[in-house]
Amino acid sequence: MDYRETGLKALEVVGGKDNVKNLTHCATRLRFEVKDRSKVDLEKLNSVPGVLKALESAGQFQFVIGPSVNECYQAVADEIGIAGGAVDDNHPEDMAPSGKKDDKGNLVQKALGLISGIFIPVLPALIASGMIKALLTILTRMSLVNTESGVYTIITFVADSVFYFLPVLLAATSAKVFGMSQGLAMMLGAMLLHPTFSNAVSAGTSLDIFGLSVRMTSYSATVIPIILIVWVASYVEKFGTRFLPDVVKYVFRPLLVMIVMIPLSFCVLGPIGAIMGDGLAALLTWLQNTIPWLLPTFIGTIAPLMVLFGLNNCTIPLIYAQMSAVGYETVAGPGMLAHNIAEGAASLALALKSKDTTIRQEALTTSFTALFGGITEPAIYGFTLRFKNVLPCVMIGGAAGGLFAGLSGLVRYATAAPSIVTLPTYMGEDPSNIWKAVATLAIAFVVTFVLVFFVKTEDTNKVIKNDAVTNELK
Known part of the structure; x- marks a missing residue:
């Protein structure tokens, strides 16, 4: 192809x-x-x-x-x-307040578009960080790298650098979404992480701006504060573009943005965002402590539909809000592991039971992609939604794996598409956590494979068009 x-x-x-x-x-x-x-x-x-x-x-x-x-x-x-x-x-001079030239579409579409635009460009860096940490964990567990060595120190801060400077990365992507100058937006993110401010926070020193009290909190690895700051700053920049004379606009527009945004960022927007992030993390921790099976079971069950409609990106802000607060996440990692493995198991079962050579080849490929790469869309569109009765089997298998993950307390310490290859992202402080992940994987695989293999699935002897699925759902 x-x-x-x-x-x-x-x-x-x-x-x-x-x-x-x-x-x-x-x-x-x-x-x-x-x-x-x-x-x-x-x-x-x-x-x-x-x-x-x-x-x-x-x-x-x-x-x-x-x-x-x-x-x-x-x-x-x-x-x-x-x-x-x-x-x-994407020039500030001709962008609407949302960062788009046309603001058509409902609120859900706009929200999904904002989340996708802000977080998807950053995902490769986050995945690289997660996989580096996972590899380092394996090397230290095998005594191939000493925790006191220079190699360990360098690899650790390289992996952590993405999270430490996450506000700067999100500032750049948020600027594109909201239609703001990227350089200014990144400056707003960088000032939150400046060593002078960070040291003052660590030392418990109080700061103020013209008598306005600054909330002394660390913004490293935070998500919501910088998005709020860039969103408001985009309006300030557009105001300057509209009302400043052309002869001074290029010089004084950035100055206007910074004069307005410095006190707003440190005294209002940053604290509001930090409180919102802490609230989300507290809610997720409460759910984990009181109803630990809920999120993994829910995600494991409805993940095929979330992927179908692009709703899986909605979990990204929650994932990093929890990770920045407690060092791990339970929002998507446990449930998506169960789902991804269930998708791979379903495709493998179809490959073994189908008599059509083309279907068998395609199913084997999508099974490998889901099981070892964590990429499930080929399996979802190619087979889960293509053959009758497969979708319920996948949802049951994902629910079974997700339920075990929740009850056992499975967490994920780093981000990467959940799969067999990325199991090391479940290695961390709790030595038993990796075995919980393996058991989650096994349950989801066995339940789904058995169901798909033995439940009647029509049309497995011939190739049918993918279009029928989405039309049927609609």
Whole structure:
């Protein structure tokens, strides 16, 4: 399959390069934000070769491709003539307050679009950090690296650097979403982490700005404060763009932003964001202590539907709010591990029971991708939603694994797509946690595999079109 051609064909279907406002991709989806929806050929969205499913979600046209999505993205980026993914029309002078030139769509779509735009570009760095930590844990457990060595020290601070400077990374992505100058936004993130302020927080020193008390709190690894700060700063910058004379705008607009945002950030928005983050972390901790089975079971059960409608990204802010507070997360890691393994087990069972050679080959591929890569969309669109009775089997298997994960107290210490390969992300302070993860994996796999293998699944002897699934759901 020529995935570069797939990307170019997708570009053609959404109206060509002149109709693209923003281009991004995640682990499996090529995502277009378009200027004029009427130019998109809706009838041909699902006819692009190499695309498992095309859909409109969160204000974007998304093409589900699989692990080869980067080839498609690069082909489109080369054709459009961009390097970072954003088409060069995001200037403060012509952006609406939301950062988009058109604010069409319901509140849910807007919220999903904001979350995706802010967090998805940062995910590769977060995953790299998680996998580095997991590898380091393995090396130390095997006594291959001494915790007192320079290698250990360097690898540790390299992995931790992503979380320490997370506000700066999120400032850059938030600036693109809200239509603000990235340099200014990153400065707002960096000032929260400056050693002078951090040392004052550690020492318990009180600070004030023109008599306004500063809440002395650490913003390292926080999520909500910087997003609030950049959102408000984008309005201040647009105000300067509108009312400052052109002759001084270039010099005094950044000054205006900083004069307004320094006291607002340290005295109002930062503290509000920190309190919100602490509240979310406290709520999640309460759920874990009082109803530990709830979140993993819920996520393990409905994960296929969350992925289908792009709702899985909603968990990202919660994950990092909890991780920054307690050093681990229970929001998605335990439940998604059960789901991802269930998807792989379902595809493997279909591969073994089907008499169709094409189905067997495709199912084996999607099974491997889900089990070892944690990428489930090929399995979901290719088989879970394609054959009757498979979706309930996957949901039951995910629920069984998620229930055990919750009852056993499984947590995740680092972020990466849950899979067999990324099991080390469940290694941490509790030595038994990794075995809880293995048991969760085994339960989800066995339950789903047995159900799919023995439950009647129609049409496993012939290839059917993927379109039937989504139409049926609608």
